[in-house]
Amino acid sequence: MVDIAALRGLTRPKGIPFRIGKLGHVVLNVRDVARSVRFYTQVLGFEISDLYPDEMVPGGMAFLRCNPDHHGVALVGSLHGESESVELNHIAFEVATLDEVLRARDHLRQQGIDLDFEGRRRAGCQLAIEFRDPDGHRLEIYWGIDQVGSDGRARPPEEWKGVRGLENAIADPVRRQDTTVQDPALLKKLSAG
Numbered sequence: 001m002v003d004i005a006a007l008r009g010l011t012r013p014k015g016i017p018f019r020i021g022k023l024g025h026v027v028l029n030v031r032d033v034a035r036s037v038r039f040y041t042q043v044l045g046f047e048i049s050d051l052y053p054d055e056m057v058p059g060g061m062a063f064l065r066c067n068p069d070h071h072g073v074a075l076v077g078s079l080h081g082e083s084e085s086v087e088l089n090h091i092a093f094e095v096a097t098l099d100e101v102l103r104a105r106d107h108l109r110q111q112g113i114d115l116d117f118e119g120r121r122r123a124g125c126q127l128a129i130e131f132r133d134p135d136g137h138r139l140e141i142y143w144g145i146d147q148v149g150s151d152g153r154a155r156p157p158e159e160w161k162g163v164r165g166l167e168n169a170i171a172d173p174v175r176r177q178d179t180t181v182q183d184p185a186l187l188k189k190l191s192a193g
Contacts, residue, residue, distance in 0.1 A: 017107055018100040020093040024142060025072050027089035033060040033077035040064050040073060049154040050123040063123050070124040070146040070154055090138035097143060098127060098179060102166060102186035104141045105129045120169035122160040125177060127169050144177055
């Protein structure tokens with residue numbers, strides 16, 4: 001049984017070295033990417049920023065936006081049957097600075113939480129860490145997602161730089177992405193491994 005009074009007493013602890021700024025984007029597993037893209041664009045008014053073919057992601061993938069962020073919703077064509085409440089791929093949380101991503105990484109490690117990924121993704125080019133909550137839901141903390149201007153054009157695929165490792169991503173920025181870290185002590189030394 002849930003102890004509501006005990007839960008109401010929980011507050012943000014002092015000393016957390018980062019602050020999540022907003023819910024960044026949601027990625028949903030869907031059975032038919034084309035059908036879902038039609039729904040999100042034609043029914044809800046989202047716009048397409050980028051698409052991955054089957055060769056990049058089995059079932060294809062679509063990145064959709066409702067504001068200047070590269071994507072607010074992404075759709076992955078990996079669901080093989082009716083959803084059983086497992087259609088959520090991950091929830092992403094934006095932070096205000098690159099330093100906060102590095103601090104969040106260190107904080108999660110100190111809490112004994114394993115990272116599934118750290119570095120830069122392709123479409124959107126955000127620098128991120130990815131991990132799981134206690135129930136296995138995939139979560140992301142990120143900074144620096146591409147903004148789509150009034151011309152409606154996203155960064156072209158030939159400018160994407162998917163990179164594993166935050167230090168590697170910082171050392172090799174994409175065009176127009178300032179990866180200057182304010183506190184260099186947050187950077188781990190790049191190793192040959």
